[in-house]
Amino acid sequence: METSDLIFPSDERYSEVLYFLYREAELLDNRCFTEWLDLLAEDIHYRMPVPITRGRNLEYSDEMDIFSDNLASLKVRVDKLRTDFAWADTPPSRTRHMISNLRLKVTDKPDELQSISSVLVYSNRFSQPDADLFSAERFDLLRRVNGQWLLAQRTVHLDQSVVGARHITVFF
């Protein structure tokens, strides 16, 4: 967090990005996945690298991802939910994306910002009295296109080396 690059909360762009992330969370939690796709840039790279513990270092692999999607494959994920075979999402999960600790930075390009945020994803299905909780840090690249912010890149660092869930169907 180099102080010089930071965009402060009092900056209008901080408000815009905060609302962008809140709107994104709302779309995901309301299961408006098609609308969510509209927030993504054409060249979106959306990935969650595999966490590794090497000695006393907490690393994230650059050889293997838990998921690694582009727009085409994300569309398949979303389309799948409308087929008759969305088994892993039957019943759907009640999810909640709680966003915090947004740190916003300028990049070399005037219409692109780097956003780092924490997200706690609560996910509940069936009659579970308990929920799956995912904690992660998200490194986003946001691009302003025609006055609208789009997500151009997202790398999700999950805070556990073994995913504690039957499967991942939630978007991060």
Added chain:
Amino acid sequence: METSDLIFPSDERYSEVLYFLYREAELLDNRCFTEWLDLLAEDIHYRMPVPITRGRNLEYSDEMDIFSDNLASLKVRVDKLRTDFAWADTPPSRTRHMISNLRLKVTDKPDELQSISSVLVYSNRFSQPDADLFSAERFDLLRRVNGQWLLAQRTVHLDQSVVGARHITVFF
């Protein structure tokens, strides 16, 4: 989240509502329930509809609520805590209301705003090493009365269809 209705974080009203919600959380977590009642409008309707999973739809019932209170019944809930018979609250819970993802919108009335926020409620009693966690989205109607914001309506969408707790004593 219709963009046109949104009140941005840079708007003074956003700050006011954020602080309203933080103050409300603080009063609840500090067990200042009488002071909390002062934040409510006379016509408060405070409810948590029953979640239902109908096919692949995550619904909230309009026929049955987990709780459905007005000011009079909320006062009873608060007064109960000072009787000699507040058993479900003996010992009291240590709670923490973590507010995030505040989205603020104008309404038809200039002195009323709609607020949508996520809340994670951590609740711990006795010597529990683990806590009850409630995740929810809150749809609030806030009204400015004599320069002060009051809560006029709150609908809480709990993110699980079976409440994972012995009972609910916490206010949301």
Added chain:
Amino acid sequence: METSDLIFPSDERYSEVLYFLYREAELLDNRCFTEWLDLLAEDIHYRMPVPITRGRNLEYSDEMDIFSDNLASLKVRVDKLRTDFAWADTPPSRTRHMISNLRLKVTDKPDELQSISSVLVYSNRFSQPDADLFSAERFDLLRRVNGQWLLAQRTVHLDQSVVGARHITVFF
């Protein structure tokens, strides 16, 4: 939360403190502990009093702390991590400090602010499918020294009377 003392989110100092806390969380979660020490004032008192349930009162002891550190002892804690004997941190924990509900207040001194914030600490080690979750309220004293905010005092109220973890190695 006396309204008169409050510094609103629209105030520049609120942004500064928010970023101070986010940066602090980032340093801790990225395990940059030496850099974290640089955020502390020389006279830092950093403590977590023991929670007690006395009758229906949720108290925090003024006789005994779960930890009670000054700068020298915090330096030992950080230095320990670089020795060959940091067993409780081998493997290290993946942690995430999620900050919310920041309430900022003026104090008697113009260059000191009181900050109250909620923090949810997610902490995962080994191959745990589940994580330790710590919920707490933090009462901080922040001091501006040479244009930089430093943490001069932190009292952490943990939201459980029995710590639900093998040990505490995370900083709060």
Added chain:
Amino acid sequence: MQAFGRKVACPMDTKSLNNLIKPKDGLVSSRIFTDPEIYRLERERIFTRTWLYVAHESEIRQPGDFVSRSMGEDSVIVSRGRDGNTRVFLNVCRHRGRKICSEDLGNTSKFICGYHGWTYNELGELTAVPFFDAYQGRLDKNKNGLHQARVDIYHGLIFATWDTGLESLSDYLGPMKWILDLAFGRTEGTEVVGPPIRWVADTNWKLGAANFTGDGVHVLTTHGFSTQLGLHQLKASGGRPGGYAVDPGNGHGASLVSPASKGEYYLGLPKELWPELERTLTKEQIGIIKPLIILAGNVFPNLSFLQTAGHSPKEWGGPEGMPISFLTLRQWQPLGPESMEGLTWLFMDKNTPSQWREYSRQCYQRVFGVAGTFEQDDLENWGQITQGLRGPMAGRLWLHYELGLDLKPSKEWPGPGTAYSGQPPWFDQLESLFYGHCVKLLMQE
């Protein structure tokens, strides 16, 4: 009398089970609430061998309507067929055991298993099997429909059992029918309002069941806040309330309470319904229901019901000066020795006026359910018992159920079964009989 019983050897033999209760002394061993081996037997010997409530007919009105429910720890589908009949299926694919339905409720004529596509209709018939030919005659579709429970219905209350040798529902309920008439058979019919409120509590299921079977004594202390805040309008005038504690046999139990001033209350039902009640019930039943303000009970093993007119003031959503009441059915589903799922439904008589409906609904939502101001404290009791009995010494305790054990049956009781009366009509023997019936079933191999 010793506080602590002998330790019973594990695993359980018939003698050890018999030693869990001392019926003559009104004592029950605390082990019955925490021992995993006893719980395992309850699963096998109580919950596959009794009539279990699954749903009300008003929840599945149309052909194809279904709800997902439980029979003990088994998930079941309660379905109305195209033929209008109600069926109850084990919610498990006959092929390899995947659940076939994961929604709370819906309407369908098809349950498709997500693993290999075996498809069943709403009658439970196996209608499609991919690659069926390849079975070369080894698979008989007619023998592989969804596993079906026996179903029987009383006043719209659907019960099911896995036990083909069990007596009919009518015989199983026995005298309890007379009591159930007062709640569910008093008018043209009752119906469910909305979905159930559901929650998972860290308590043994028997504590809820026994409490409704016959624990009137707890009200004074557990729900004492109500009196302290002056929230009862039907104040005791002329002394303690009277009424009956009824033992209908088979482990069931019910309590009927009337205020000392024997007025006309009809359980707080709106006056508009009184003529309908008088047309529908027998003379003896009318004599009983007229002065009644509370009716509570439990159908063995885990179906409790309650109508109470004790909650009247405005704070509970009722009109000023008018008593309001509600009828609720609730079930305690076992999930382990220390865990259960509670479900609670609100019921209305079909012809209830709409304004009264709303009063009743508000009142119910404020006092019962997981967040109810009354039910909170019941749950706290059951939770603190379950959690508090974990220790080795606590597990050796004898619990007391001897209040009123020497009472003679009432001779005025006009209904079937055995009844005891008193002011108030609160005695422990119904609970003692409930645990006795549990142990009797546990001992049957």
Added chain:
Amino acid sequence: MQAFGRKVACPMDTKSLNNLIKPKDGLVSSRIFTDPEIYRLERERIFTRTWLYVAHESEIRQPGDFVSRSMGEDSVIVSRGRDGNTRVFLNVCRHRGRKICSEDLGNTSKFICGYHGWTYNELGELTAVPFFDAYQGRLDKNKNGLHQARVDIYHGLIFATWDTGLESLSDYLGPMKWILDLAFGRTEGTEVVGPPIRWVADTNWKLGAANFTGDGVHVLTTHGFSTQLGLHQLKASGGRPGGYAVDPGNGHGASLVSPASKGEYYLGLPKELWPELERTLTKEQIGIIKPLIILAGNVFPNLSFLQTAGHSPKEWGGPEGMPISFLTLRQWQPLGPESMEGLTWLFMDKNTPSQWREYSRQCYQRVFGVAGTFEQDDLENWGQITQGLRGPMAGRLWLHYELGLDLKPSKEWPGPGTAYSGQPPWFDQLESLFYGHCVKLLMQE
């Protein structure tokens, strides 16, 4: 045929175990997935008495390289010594049982126990003991090295076992070697790409193993979204696909699938590798692999593998119009009757062109692993079975494995073992044999 078996007495004796399956009828008791006592026996009698996969040689190339893995619920270290040899150690200090290694992977010549400082080298030798003199000769360092498992390797796949009396890996694999050649012995060698994806799922481990042993039938339903969205390029032309289901004995199993239009597919591998394949494999193996598009199997007990060329379109990361495939190895580690850890690795032939590598990697990441669009639904099946079988009635179900049970072995099959062919080559007998082998091991005291 009865839907429900008799309840088996607990704890398990040999007869009860034998009653878990009816091999002639192709039926398996649902208890096998949920009973804690059966799980306890699996730990003791399957996972200490079989060859268990632990790592691939390419994961520990250099002397001192190690990875932490599991053998059932035992944590082990797979280490390459300074002598180049591969060793597998119980990850437990011989002094008082502390874990000595808590990282996923690394390179070291020293494992220091954090309690009292006993130190082992990468050969497992105990090299240092603080206050050694004070043992006054009672402690023999040579006898207190890390507890070492027997190790054997096939095509770089490292297996280990605790059982000193067990047959050699080669004999244990038997005809399965011929199948493994097609995946791991077809070129100069295969190697692992990156770390495994790992997750803990609420399913019984056997469901994953059996699914890969021989469940082709599920694809149509479980992964039906792919067909519905038109994502398969290798459409069935000329009818249903053909191929073999192979029983290599010892509970192993494999499926080999070719499209009806018998073209040259070589499992979708890039053309650049075909000459290498032809050089390396036998004539019979080449005959089999040439038309193959899917190869799947399970090495008993819990090591599954799959190469599939079914995923080709751009959406999965492949090039337009070219089939793409990937080779994955996966393991289902038991954590309890209702819990397992899944691990999945991607493999590449050494001389795979780099562009194809990237296609293959993208495809794999999108369809397999904990977030994979295909694997999600497999996990959902296994989870819903495990969770759905909890109830007492569900626990008495007989599950079906009789599809194709009467088939005669194929005479065209050119390899060792017994093979069955068909269109499609999907039969239940491999799974039936898998469970039969489980029960056989469970019965061995």
Added chain:
Amino acid sequence: MQAFGRKVACPMDTKSLNNLIKPKDGLVSSRIFTDPEIYRLERERIFTRTWLYVAHESEIRQPGDFVSRSMGEDSVIVSRGRDGNTRVFLNVCRHRGRKICSEDLGNTSKFICGYHGWTYNELGELTAVPFFDAYQGRLDKNKNGLHQARVDIYHGLIFATWDTGLESLSDYLGPMKWILDLAFGRTEGTEVVGPPIRWVADTNWKLGAANFTGDGVHVLTTHGFSTQLGLHQLKASGGRPGGYAVDPGNGHGASLVSPASKGEYYLGLPKELWPELERTLTKEQIGIIKPLIILAGNVFPNLSFLQTAGHSPKEWGGPEGMPISFLTLRQWQPLGPESMEGLTWLFMDKNTPSQWREYSRQCYQRVFGVAGTFEQDDLENWGQITQGLRGPMAGRLWLHYELGLDLKPSKEWPGPGTAYSGQPPWFDQLESLFYGHCVKLLMQE
């Protein structure tokens, strides 16, 4: 010597229990830490049949003062009555088993049960029963007071037991009293500072108890950071430290350590207290305490204590150049084979100067408790052992306790019991005896 023992049949018979240890070889089976059946026996046979510490008199000074504590998994109330006497009650209502006290501490003369209102006073008497008349003589209030444990006190340390046949506390402690004098009976008295720090750790309780019983060896490795960072002022001068490991019998154990340079340390206590010590202790005890810098031990089963003067520099809150020490009592409450609650208290001699008090408190808070820089690493050891021993092979390991097993008792030891001396005085036999005593109790039906 074999690394792995035979598998012991389950459930446990006396012979199997006896096979858990090989006292002559100093070996203990790893099963003792993970087997649920052994844990069940520990609950019944250790924690209801030994003297258990519950509180210190200084925590309940005034009549009506009470604290909530545990005796194993049983919750108890430690209460000072209006008569000044200390009583210990099972925290369970005699009526139907609800907990009656859910606070950590307080002052009261009334415990009201929240279910039916049975009320007890601080003497444990049942004082009020709603509807008492209705019991018609079946309930004797005098026989239904709170269940009371036997209580005995040594130097203000309150112990309780459920076993009416157990020897007196004095006999139970035996030679351990001589050691406890050095910590709690050396001055006018010691008292607790503030509330205990409490936490739930995923470790077996015996690991904490045995560690304090006699594991000095671990310090060098486990707490090695302190040496590496140069945080010890009392550097070893003139060679290794000396002292004694004391076996007081009954499974207790203690270690006493003095630096090689035999100076006057008095456990690092402030000089102001030395005259008081010399007045209070016997000549033999003074001879022992004078050169002492560490005193550690465990009262069987789960009460550990420690005074250490090893922590002196400013970083730990002490003054420059002056050794500082603290006295802590700690308890390891069993919650299951893999879970315990740790409690730790700080003690001060009554006449400790206030500045030294503050030094001592700061030091304690920085090095001990759930966040203590020393205790963290102890907990990590115990947690990694408990979690690491889960696997079937790890569960067959023999653990080593043979260091110094051949030593002859010291002849210089001036106190009661058997002592061993050495440089350093760290031997395994105390731990070996601890486990031996556990097994002895486990075998008593």
